[in-house]
Amino acid sequence: MLLVVSDVDTTLAALADPTRRRIVELLRERPRRAGELAAEFAVTGPAVSRHLRVLRRSGLIEERGIDADARVRIYHLRPEPLVGLRAWVDQVQAFWSDQLDAFRQHVENRSTQ
Numbered sequence: 001m002l003l004v005v006s007d008v009d010t011t012l013a014a015l016a017d018p019t020r021r022r023i024v025e026l027l028r029e030r031p032r033r034a035g036e037l038a039a040e041f042a043v044t045g046p047a048v049s050r051h052l053r054v055l056r057r058s059g060l061i062e063e064r065g066i067d068a069d070a071r072v073r074i075y076h077l078r079p080e081p082l083v084g085l086r087a088w089v090d091q092v093q094a095f096w097s098d099q100l101d102a103f104r105q106h107v108e109n110r111s112t113q
Helices: 005-015 018-029 034-039 045-058 080-111
Strands: 061-066 069-077
Touching: 005 018, 005 045, 005 080, 018 034, 018 045, 018 061, 018 069, 034 045, 034 069, 045 061
Parallel strands: none
Antiparallel strands: 061 069
């Protein structure tokens, strides 16, 4: 399976920042309001909003309103980008496993000669 590298690049770029990784970890537990997320960090609300925007644009999270109050936004984790990233990591791991197996066989063959 060949993955679109730009999708993986976008996901990795979004996850490069420790604050954004922490937001993903928090959303893995359950959906949260922006204020709940901001309360977890020693940064301003606007700074958290910028991180949320990056995560939204990357497709890692989505926001939804609630019927009772249109001003309230709930953030949810989206699994699709992480599935794509996992598939890419699996491909890289398979490559290196094959390379290491070939090297091991080479060393074993040389030691028995």
